[in-house]
Amino acid sequence: MEESRSLRMKALELRQLRYFAILARELHFGRAADVACVTQPALSQQIAKLEVLVGTPLFARDSRGVxxxxxxxxxxxxxxNVFGQLDRALRAAREAGEDQxxxxxxGLVxxxxxxxxxxxxxxxxALYPDVMIIRREMNARRQWAALGTGEIDVGFGVPVEQSGRETHIGSEDLLDSGWCVLMRRDHxxxxxxxxRINELARERLIVPARSVNEPLYDSVRARFVSTGxxxxxxxxxxxxxxGMALVEQGLGSMLGAAYVFASVPESLVYCPVSGFDPLTVKVFFRGDERSxxxxDFVELAIEEARRLQAGTTASAAGPAAD
Structure with a gap:
């Protein structure tokens, strides 16, 4: 019996436990695979191996779901409890090795x-209870330079243009998004x-200021012009x-990326608009980062963004009805 238990432990892989934890939280193989950044067949295969090692089914699958x-x-x-102890042990090791x-x-807008x-x-x-977070207001273009000088450690933004000289900067796609218009329910x-973009011709629009993201603002104005x-x-x-408060008060409708409207007042609805270039939110970090x-934060941000993307569509269709 002891030998059998030892063989099982040798065959057990940490990634199988991580995949199990994600699936146990999501209870959906497709979403869990997206969060884990693996294919659904790969996730299913590792869960099946784990169930064999444990010796009993861990999930029940039927027409109602998982x-x-x-x-x-x-x-x-x-x-x-195990992951909590592991996190505490890793944190203690880091603190012992680095007195800092x-x-x-x-950096973000x-x-x-x-x-x-x-x-x-x-x-x-939870991993670093004493961590101090400093936020710097800056768009993607400024973030590339700020990462090089050490002003920021991580950046989040929507790059509309990149010179190609930022070879020292690493990046990962986080979230794809379309454009939406936020309006009152009586609109x-x-x-x-x-x-469609042309239907906004006579609409009173509230938009993000150019200072929020100059290249993005200019590209939106150019798209309007090209559409006539x-x-x-x-x-x-x-x-x-x-902007949302002004929409509630009746000043106009608000044009913005779908993710900006992830949480809006009950009195408002939002609707996707076609005709604008889609957006991709990225995370930026130093390519040789060792901290x-x-x-850890980059990994957590990627995982949370994958979870959000898995539960929504790129166009983020709002609660508006037919």
Missing amino acids: MLTAAGDALRDGLD TFTLSI EYTNLPFVPPALIRLQ RFARRTRL VQPNIVYETTQSQV PLVL
Whole structure:
């Protein structure tokens, strides 16, 4: 019996436990695979191997979806303690090896309201309880230079143009998004499922100010011009929450990336707009980065963004109805 247990432990891989933990949280093979950054067949294969090693099914699969079995529940609860102890041990090792204060400087534009950043920061704080977060307001273009000078450790942005000289900068795609218009529920477009750019010709528009992202602002204006539309921009804002408040008060409708509207007041709805170039949010970091704190945060941000993307569509169709 002892020899059999030893052989099972040798065959067990940490990634199998990580995949199990993700699937136990998502209860959906497709979403779990996206979060784990693997294909669904690869995830299923590793879960099947784990079930063989454990000797009993961990998930029940039927027409209603995926559920944890009693054995799966027990393993999930046990792994919470194991992973917690592992995180504490790794943190203690880092602190013993590096007598330093953990500070993380992040570059982003607060207007963009990136929904995956808060949960990533919360998880980072669980790993590094004493971490100090410093936020720098800057778009992607400025972030590349700031990473080189050490002003920031990680950047989040939507690059519209890149010179190609930033070879020292690493990046990963995080989130794909389309454009949406936010409006009041009594708006004439409130029940539409999609709009075209030319339908915005006479619309009073609230848009992100040029200072938020100059290249992106210019590309949006150019897209209007190329479509033959003269946009009626009534207000430019540097704060998304201010823009939403103005929409509520009836000043106009707000044009923005879908992820900006991840959480909006009940009195408002948003609708996808076709005709604009899609957006890709990226995370930027130094290509030769060695700091565990920075690398852990980048990994957490990627995982949270994958989870968000897996649960939504790129166009982020809002609650508007037909």
